[in-house]
Amino acid sequence: MARILLGVSGSVAAYKALEFVRLATKAGHVVRAVQTEAAQEFVGAASFAALTGAPVLVTEWERDPARGAFPDQAPPEHDPLSHLELVRNADVFLIAPASANTIAKLAHGLADNLLTSAALAATCPVVVAPAMNNAMYDHAATRDNLRVLRERGVRVVDPGTGALGSKHEWGIGRLAEPIDLLGTVEAVLAESPATAAAGPWDGLRVLVTAGGTREPIDSVRYVGNRSSGRMGFALADEAARRGAEVTVVVANVALPRTPGVTYIDVETAAELHDACAVAFPGTDVLLMAAAVADFRPASAADHKIKKTGRDELTVQMEATVDVLSSLSATRRDDQTLVGFAAEHGQDAVAYGRDKLERKGLDAVVVNDISRADIGFDTAENEVTIVLADTQVAVGKSDKTLIAAAILDTVDQIREPTSLAARTPG
Ligand code: CTP
Numbered sequence: 096m097a098r099i100l101l102g103v104s105g106s107v108a109a110y111k112a113l114e115f116v117r118l119a120t121k122a123g124h125v126v127r128a129v130q131t132e133a134a135q136e137f138v139g140a141a142s143f144a145a146l147t148g149a150p151v152l153v154t155e156w157e158r159d160p161a162r163g164a165f166p167d168q169a170p171p172e173h174d175p176l177s178h179l180e181l182v183r184n185a186d187v188f189l190i191a192p193a194s195a196n197t198i199a200k201l202a203h204g205l206a207d208n209l210l211t212s213a214a215l216a217a218t219c220p221v222v223v224a225p226a227m228n229n230a231m232y233d234h235a236a237t238r239d240n241l242r243v244l245r246e247r248g249v250r251v252v253d254p255g256t257g258a259l260g261s262k263h264e265w266g267i268g269r270l271a272e273p274i275d276l277l278g279t280v281e282a283v284l285a286e287s288p289a290t291a292a293a294g295p296w297d298g299l300r301v302l303v304t305a306g307g308t309r310e311p312i313d314s315v316r317y318v319g320n321r322s323s324g325r326m327g328f329a330l331a332d333e334a335a336r337r338g339a340e341v342t343v344v345v346a347n348v349a350l351p352r353t354p355g356v357t358y359i360d361v362e363t364a365a366e367l368h369d370a371c372a373v374a375f376p377g378t379d380v381l382l383m384a385a386a387v388a389d390f391r392p393a394s395a396a397d398h399k400i401k402k403t404g405r406d407e408l409t410v411q412m413e414a415t416v417d418v419l420s421s422l423s424a425t426r427r428d429d430q431t432l433v434g435f436a437a438e439h440g441q442d443a444v445a446y447g448r449d450k451l452e453r454k455g456l457d458a459v460v461v462n463d464i465s466r467a468d469i470g471f472d473t474a475e476n477e478v479t480i481v482l483a484d485t486q487v488a489v490g491k492s493d494k495t496l497i498a499a500a501i502l503d504t505v506d507q508i509r510e511p512t513s514l515a516a517r518t519p520g
């Protein structure tokens with residue numbers, strides 16, 4: 096959890112700052128927003144106040160009911176100066192969208208509104224995300240101002256290229272996507288000595304597999320599955336948030352990646368096996384969320400198989416290696432192995448327990464794939480975590496929360512004494 100001060104300046108992209116607040120608070124951070132007057136022309140303070148759960152300030156001259164405190168803090172007894180107190184409490188100051196005018200003021204040290212005064216007083220890391228018309232962004236003045244900020248240690252999140260705010264305008268200058276803003280903020284926090292303080296999983300090495308393997312039939316076709324990789328990526332993000340050193344073996348996932356996490360891309364079950372076999376000995380916790388093919392075409396054609404002259408096509412399949420079982424066969428007692436089981440219907444948990452024993456695991460996360468509203472390629476899931484002597488039901492929720500529940504269970508497996516201490520009676 097971090098305290099993020101969000102500075103919103105005048106740009107059409109101000110609406111994306113709302114989405115940033117939503118993502119950041121969902122990820123467990125607390126946010127306070129300050130706006131420039133121009134920003135209020137685009138998105139009103141009420142929206143930011145509702146999403147942050149805190150007052151939104153525009154000038155130094157209005158009274159802050161929270162007296163500079165973030166939503167998780169008690170306000171001080173005195174009335175502090177807002178621009179000083181907000182940055183004193185913040186772990187990071189994100190200015191997004193940063194207009195050309197605000198960037199110019201920041202580069203020259205002007206302090207003519209609350210946002211720029213706070214930036215001048217900030218000792219926490221500052222992240223600036225430009226958003227403007229392409230001609231303004233390409234202007235030598237803006238380029239120079241951004242260079243000056245970079246040289247001073249400000250992290251600049253480069254804008255994207257595409258459709259711009261005004262109709263028919265296209266070019267560089269689009270505000271970075273909110274998820275990328277959050278990724279940069281979290282990366283900056285992880286690097287910052289003040290906030291990189293030990294998380295509960297500090298020093299733990301976590302290996303996650305995510306996505307679904309593709310087994311080639313010929314040079315263009317493959318046998319695949321519907322796994323999107325969302326569950327694996329949510330686990331990786333949550334483990335990184337807890338301070339772990341995270342490696343993800345990624346099988347065909349088209350999702351944004353988190354700075355600070357290591358990703359190894361693979362395509363087939365055999366490649367996934369090879370990547371895992373290398374990483375596993377140095378792993379404390381294995382979270383095997385990937386949907387790995389059980390069978391693959393026995394021989395893949397190196398050209399595109401032609402349809403002409405055929406009424407049918409038979410593809411001979413052969414078993415792949417069971418990656419989890421092969422890793423488990425070499426496991427040490429101090430390693431924790433979590434498998435996943437996608438099962439149909441009422442025997443799902445029994446099948447999961449069978450996998451736990453057969454594959455030598457510490458836990459199996461079972462989800463019922465007969466339901467269309469959870470599991471494959473959806474944002475939500477509902478699982479039962481099967482352990483050797485018990486099971487934990489996790490109700491339908493966002494995969495981020497499911498990931499947190501799974502990691503809490505890993506904590507219990509690794510520290511049975513702390514579990515006993517937490518369990519009443
Ligand atoms: N798994 C694996 N290698 C495979 C197949 C599966 O490592 N070739 C892993 C998956 O990543 C998952 C767990 O094993 O964590 C269970 O996968 P599942 O396909 O449900 O298990 P199977 O042993 O293939 O069982 P079933 O007979 O139900 O297909």
